[in-house]
Amino acid sequence: MVVTVPTLPLNDGRRIPQIGFGCWQLSDAQAPDLVGHALKAGYRLIDTAAAYGNEAGVGRGIREAGVPREEVFLTTKLWNDRQGRDATRQAFDESLKRLGQDYVDLYLIHWPCPQRRLFVESWRTMIQIRDEGRAKSIGVSNFTPEHIATLIGETGVTPAVNQIELHPHFQRAEPRADDSRHRIVTESWSPLGQGKELNDPVIVAIAKSHGKSPAQVVLRWQVQIGCVAIPKTARPERIVENVSVFDFVLSDTEMTQIAALDRPDGRIGPDPATFC
Template structure:
């Protein structure tokens, strides 16, 4: 299964479809991540907040697939924002994963009330320069958050990961991302399963001989 890729604004590429590890336990992760990689997935998405980085890293190491063929994302949790704290959190994630670098490191939420996301972003820029985070991005950032981030650092995220599906189409954030050359990446692409029983989606699936999940994923890409 060859998965197409999308170009990032830093010259790298990201697989268009990935395997998300939210709600996987650390014990489940090695087997399930390994199965996903053997099935053809190359993008693996986890986060410090998921509590499964160690298991995800083990699954990647044990899968028998060259590391350079895998695109691994992890994320910085809210209480670790700040210049020095973000660096410590990143180092902890690498230790948990048992890997020397990640392909994409995201600020999980902007937490604007803490007023630390710009300072945190500057740390991510440093991590990218060091080569330990090959690409850097954000998650759940609004157009206003992006304007602040880019205005103060002149560095646009490679990715903005947001909730996105047919029930929640996010036209304004997607347009703003596109204006800055930012790839919009979807979390909860199937709407937590609710859309799989939607009459319109079911009718489209039946008409084309596809599953409802395939219809929604086709809408995504």
């Protein structure tokens, strides 16, 4: 059965599917089959990045899946060492070529790299690329409220999406609230905490009560807090499982139990203030 994934509105008038297929750590050789499997299961959001080294395989998977291109929401990202006016444009052109696409649906600055002092310059170029129609929407990844305020203050253009690390043990209330104020959709990378969430006793107990897997409970929580989530897996059965989260609802009590799992030290990935 093909799952129909609901969408969320973006602040630029477009819409984004609420569950997507994350391509981090997939090899270029793996990507075509797995992306094709995801699209056939009902996914319509495919998330990759230049730094993942699999854009060619992802693009091939989209072309060969038999799903109309206009139904696919394709995201890729600008890597840190390509920030700057001319470098951003060149990097985007290279990503499009590898993907074998005329456009992407969302182009993100992968990390702010504040030490480089180039993310505003990159953003200005991305606005031009959006206006040319080659990136339908533009956004950021791993940006703090301060970084986003700088972008808006310098250019007047608000990102459509902010993709950040977000899972039950690192729930990111402050950036989520800031994104909401700007009508920015918060998108969760590592929404399952790279698997660490799946053994939590609270998650396991809730999953058992619904006859669902722990991963499905965590992704359902992501949906109910209003985020987009992009779980990654290289196992076809998990691809199907991860998108099958729209036939049950977590109760207020269960949502409160998961909210209590948040920890100040729950971060798994790098700190955006220092990573570059």
